[in-house]
Amino acid sequence: MYLYLPVALTSINILIPVGLGLAVGLLSGLFGVGGGFLMTPLLIMFGIPSTVAAATDSNQIVAASTSGTYAHWKVGNVDFKMGFHLLIGGFIGGLFGVQAIKVLKAMGNADFVIKMTYVLMLGIVGTYMFAESLNAIRKSRNRTAEAAPAQEKEGSFTRLLKSLPLQTRYEKSGVTHSMILPIGFGGFVGVLAALMGVGGGFLMVPVMVYILRMPMHVVVGTSLFQILFNCIEVTFLQAYTNHSVDFILAVLLLLGSTVGAQVGAVFGRKLKGEQLKIILAVIVLLVTVKIVFDLTLTPSLLLTQAGGH
Amino acid sequence: MKTVNREQSSMIRSGQRILTLISIFIILLIASAETASAKLTARANHDHINIDFFYHGSTVSVSGVTDPGTELIIKIASPEGHEALKEKGKVGGILWMNVGTKKFENVPNLYSIHSARKLDEMLNREEQDRYVIGYPALSRHAEIDPVTSADEKAKWFDEFLKYKERSNLYTATDGKIEMTEKDGEQAYYILTQWPYQAPPGDYIVTVYAVKDGKVVDRAESRVQVEQAGLVKTLAGMAKSNAALYGFISIVSALGAGFGVGLVFRKGGGAH
Numbered sequence: 001m002y003l004y005l006p007v008a009l010t011s012i013n014i015l016i017p018v019g020l021g022l023a024v025g026l027l028s029g030l031f032g033v034g035g036g037f038l039m040t041p042l043l044i045m046f047g048i049p050s051t052v053a054a055a056t057d058s059n060q061i062v063a064a065s066t067s068g069t070y071a072h073w074k075v076g077n078v079d080f081k082m083g084f085h086l087l088i089g090g091f092i093g094g095l096f097g098v099q100a101i102k103v104l105k106a107m108g109n110a111d112f113v114i115k116m117t118y119v120l121m122l123g124i125v126g127t128y129m130f131a132e133s134l135n136a137i138r139k140s141r142n143r144t145a146e147a148a149p150a151q152e153k154e155g156s157f158t159r160l161l162k163s164l165p166l167q168t169r170y171e172k173s174g175v176t177h178s179m180i181l182p183i184g185f186g187g188f189v190g191v192l193a194a195l196m197g198v199g200g201g202f203l204m205v206p207v208m209v210y211i212l213r214m215p216m217h218v219v220v221g222t223s224l225f226q227i228l229f230n231c232i233e234v235t236f237l238q239a240y241t242n243h244s245v246d247f248i249l250a251v252l253l254l255l256g257s258t259v260g261a262q263v264g265a266v267f268g269r270k271l272k273g274e275q276l277k278i279i280l281a282v283i284v285l286l287v288t289v290k291i292v293f294d295l296t297l298t299p300s301l302l303l304t305q306a307g308g309h
Numbered sequence: 310m311k312t313v314n315r316e317q318s319s320m321i322r323s324g325q326r327i328l329t330l331i332s333i334f335i336i337l338l339i340a341s342a343e344t345a346s347a348k349l350t351a352r353a354n355h356d357h358i359n360i361d362f363f364y365h366g367s368t369v370s371v372s373g374v375t376d377p378g379t380e381l382i383i384k385i386a387s388p389e390g391h392e393a394l395k396e397k398g399k400v401g402g403i404l405w406m407n408v409g410t411k412k413f414e415n416v417p418n419l420y421s422i423h424s425a426r427k428l429d430e431m432l433n434r435e436e437q438d439r440y441v442i443g444y445p446a447l448s449r450h451a452e453i454d455p456v457t458s459a460d461e462k463a464k465w466f467d468e469f470l471k472y473k474e475r476s477n478l479y480t481a482t483d484g485k486i487e488m489t490e491k492d493g494e495q496a497y498y499i500l501t502q503w504p505y506q507a508p509p510g511d512y513i514v515t516v517y518a519v520k521d522g523k524v525v526d527r528a529e530s531r532v533q534v535e536q537a538g539l540v541k542t543l544a545g546m547a548k549s550n551a552a553l554y555g556f557i558s559i560v561s562a563l564g565a566g567f568g569v570g571l572v573f574r575k576g577g578g579a580h
């Protein structure tokens with residue numbers, strides 16, 4: 001059955017957005033990512049104009065991440081304090097990111113820099129997570145009994161972090177950090193996310209796991225909480241300034257994604273943190289490879305719709 | 310006719326001016342005979358297409374009568390406009406990315422040509438250009454910026470065609486017009502697919518009667534595509550009441566997320 005989308009100005013088989021929503025929602029509930037890096041290109045592939053695809057996806061993520069946050073909150077896996085601090089950083093970073101885009105555009109090579117940053121970030125994060133979690137899985141197999149104590153080898157970097165002021169206890173995550181840390185790294189992710197035009201979940205998750213040393217399951221819940229607020233802001237701005245949110249498409253997507261997020265959250269509890277990390281790493285690497293192919297293979301159309309209206 | 314004119318003018322002086330005017334009128338009429346004398350008619354069965362939620366494109370049939378001995382070309386197009394598209398190019402010899410914007414002027418958003426036979430066999434090039442009939446004529450009519458040479462223009466017009474044909478907005482067919490003979494008149498009929506990608510707006514159906522490589526007559530009909538009902542309300546609201554629209558979108562999403570969360574709890578999810 002087909003439905004007409006009033007803002008995208010096109011007609012779509014409703015099974016496509018519902019199915020896409022289900023799949024991406026599942027990933028969202030499992031890994032705490034928004035899934036924009038998958039959803040937006042897929043929507044464009046199915047004939048949705050690129051601006052509408054990005055804006056509507058953020059509207060849909062509001063629903064999926066509400067559903068996911070709620071599911072994780074029920075089992076105590078959302079660190080609200082950490083989430084707020086990351087949000088503060090992310091908000092400030094976003095403002096800088098938007099300015100950075102203006103500077104890059106003025107310099108005339110914005111597209112190149114943005115694409116390269118994206119590919120490099122995805123590649124580095126994916127490879128690192130993959131290698132690290134593979135290592136961890138091997139270790140835990142070798143000596144199942146005494147896994148934890150071996151990690152306590154403090155580097156100078158860790159000592160430096162501990163010496164920062166404003167040390168705060170994050171109860172849910174079971175870690176103590178300076179507030180500056182989540183705000184600073186939240187800001188860093190915010191700059192990059194704004195630059196690349198993505199939500200940044202795939203960057204925020206590794207930051208929380210490897211730098212903030214939070215347990216994977218709390219990372220997923222907290223990341224979703226943080227994404228929820230980001231996407232509310234983005235949806236409003238897109239609807240208000242670009243008129244590019246398609247309400248009907250968003251409803252079709254969220255029919256799938258809200259359910260997918262719940263299933264993902266339940267399923268995620270059955271997996272170990274290391275297993276979650278390695279699957280996410282593989283997905284990130286696959287997306288990297290796909291983007292590299294897109295960049296190097298001759299496109300079938302040399303003309304595409306312009307971004308803005 | 311001029312002889313008649315002369316005879317009458319010699320008889321009544323005062324009527325001369327009026328007759329001169331009449332004669333000018335007749336001469337003008339003869340000059341424009343190609344539109345006045347023949348009896349071409351055109352009618353689109355759907356002059357009004359409503360876009361509702363279940364809209365997935367439509368069909369539009371064009372029918373009418375024409376003089377025997379003429380052949381037809383039917384053009385369906387939106388008014389000419391301009392379009393700016395992102396251009397992909399190679400950076401550093403290997404990477405494809407957006408390298409700029411190409412502006413296309415004098416191009417309709419929708420352009421559909423249906424001819425009785427191959428265009429070049431029916432119509433000479435001057436006539437094709439005069440009425441902008443066919444892709445080659447459109448390519449000469451269009452302006453593309455920036456291009457440095459005719460070759461480059463041709464290349465980018467081809468890319469433009471590919472882009473438009475991919476979304477079903479440009480089509481060209483021949484041999485699909487049905488002709489039937491009755492009472493010394495020729496009736497024609499063609500059924501065309503109306504693409505759902507065509508946005509709301511006014512479209513013009515022009516039927517050209519062609520004889521000996523020239524257009525001898527033409528007739529027009531209109532197709533109006535309009536959003537209706539809730540589709541219209543939502544599209545209008547997204548533009549004219551953007552803040553409220555954004556607010557509703559967000560609240561609906563929040564509500565749906567919570568709602569599904571509650572359903573799953575009742576469904577007895579794990580702790």
